[in-house]
Amino acid sequence: MHAPSDTVPPADPPRALGDGVGFVLAELGKVALARGDQVLAPLGLTAKHLRVLELAAAEPLSQQQLSLRCGVDRTTMVALVDDFERLGLAERRRDPADRRRYVVALTDAGRQALDAGRDAIARAEDELLAALDDAERAQLRELAHRVLGGTGTIVC
Amino acid sequence: MHAPSDTVPPADPPRALGDGVGFVLAELGKVALARGDQVLAPLGLTAKHLRVLELAAAEPLSQQQLSLRCGVDRTTMVALVDDFERLGLAERRRDPADRRRYVVALTDAGRQALDAGRDAIARAEDELLAALDDAERAQLRELAHRVLGGTGTIVC
DNA sequence: TATTGTTATACTCTATAACTATA
DNA sequence: TATAGTTATAGAGTATAACAATA
Numbered sequence: 488m489h490a491p492s493d494t495v496p497p498a499d500p501p502r503a504l505g506d507g508v509g510f511v512l513a514e515l516g517k518v519a520l521a522r523g524d525q526v527l528a529p530l531g532l533t534a535k536h537l538r539v540l541e542l543a544a545a546e547p548l549s550q551q552q553l554s555l556r557c558g559v560d561r562t563t564m565v566a567l568v569d570d571f572e573r574l575g576l577a578e579r580r581r582d583p584a585d586r587r588r589y590v591v592a593l594t595d596a597g598r599q600a601l602d603a604g605r606d607a608i609a610r611a612e613d614e615l616l617a618a619l620d621d622a623e624r625a626q627l628r629e630l631a632h633r634v635l636g637g638t639g640t641i642v643c
Numbered sequence: 644m645h646a647p648s649d650t651v652p653p654a655d656p657p658r659a660l661g662d663g664v665g666f667v668l669a670e671l672g673k674v675a676l677a678r679g680d681q682v683l684a685p686l687g688l689t690a691k692h693l694r695v696l697e698l699a700a701a702e703p704l705s706q707q708q709l710s711l712r713c714g715v716d717r718t719t720m721v722a723l724v725d726d727f728e729r730l731g732l733a734e735r736r737r738d739p740a741d742r743r744r745y746v747v748a749l750t751d752a753g754r755q756a757l758d759a760g761r762d763a764i765a766r767a768e769d770e771l772l773a774a775l776d777d778a779e780r781a782q783l784r785e786l787a788h789r790v791l792g793g794t795g796t797i798v799c
Numbered sequence: 800t801a802t803t804g805t806t807a808t809a810c811t812c813t814a815t816a817a818c819t820a821t822a
Numbered sequence: 823t824a825t826a827g828t829t830a831t832a833g834a835g836t837a838t839a840a841c842a843a844t845a
Contacts, residue, residue, distance in 0.1 A: 504761065505694070508784045512787055515787055516671055517669075517672055519668040523665055563812085565829090586826095588825095608660060630783040634671060634775065715837095
């Protein structure tokens with residue numbers, strides 16, 4: 488009982504905002520996204536493009552369905568699909584069952600670009616986590632996944 | 644040696660982009676930033692505002708110095724300081740030693756807003772990490788800090 | 800001649816509103 | 823009447839270029 492006071496609150500939360508988890512996660516997210524866009528730039532794509540390409544590759548989806556899953560507006564999806572067509576990575580195909588819809592169908596070049604993009608992203612992630620060993624990377628992945636899962640966030 | 648093949652590569656990295664650390668961190672960062680902006684909105688501030696306010700509170704800095712530390716352009720800082728003055732949170736004071744410079748000086752209201760903003764951010768972080776226990780939160784903070792540190796990123 | 804703050808301007812990203820063709 | 827895709831437009835947010843005051 489040397490302390491002159493026993494009413495001091497038990498250690499404040501981190502005083503500087505820069506030390507808080509929120510700011511670190513926000514900055515880290517920006518860095519991760521920017522780095523992803525950088526390594527995809529040689530393919531003429533962004534991280535958002537690649538995510539859409541992956542969704543369209545997994546199953547036949549209309550632009551509307553793609554935009555809903557990505558949490559972007561229909562009008563934004565128009566521009567993304569325009570980019571795919573311009574790059575020869577996907578085609579718009581009228582849905583015979585509902586002629587209002589276009590199904591976004593990947594070309595062979597599109598599937599190759601998806602593979603190449605996934606590789607580039609994997610390398611970028613490996614580089615981003617250079618400061619962590621394998622166990623720590625798994626820990627970070629698991630914790631981040633769990634937190635994100637608790638927010639009910641759309642992934643695209 | 645039951646396996647029919649011993650040349651299979653040792654487990655691919657996660658196939659779906661949405662499972663990769665990069666995308667999870669990018670999404671989590673967006674959520675954290677958006678949530679921070681939300682809880683600061685009643686104060687008329689954003690997370691970026693609050694970070695600048697904190698820097699200016701810690702030591703007397705010119706707009707140029709603030710913009711350099713935040714990694715934004717001088718012209719962007721003009722608008723931020725305009726906001727502070729409009730809200731009565733800070734004042735521009737000519738630096739007598741170099742009359743080209745304005746020192747951004749917090750008012751009493753500015754210091755109160757900084758405190759209130761810090762509290763709001765602390766509550767938002769606590770809410771964001773609701774899915775983790777204390778030990779896991781500390782782990783996530785430490786790992787994220789370490790990764791961000793490895794990138795040499797500016798914090799603002 | 801260089802630097803600080805400012806303004807005007809442009810660029811990127813995204814969303815809203817209005818149009819068309821289909822349902 | 824409602825929906826899918828499109829276009830035109832507008833709103834954030836941020837940067838570049840040019841300018842006045844000061845060094």
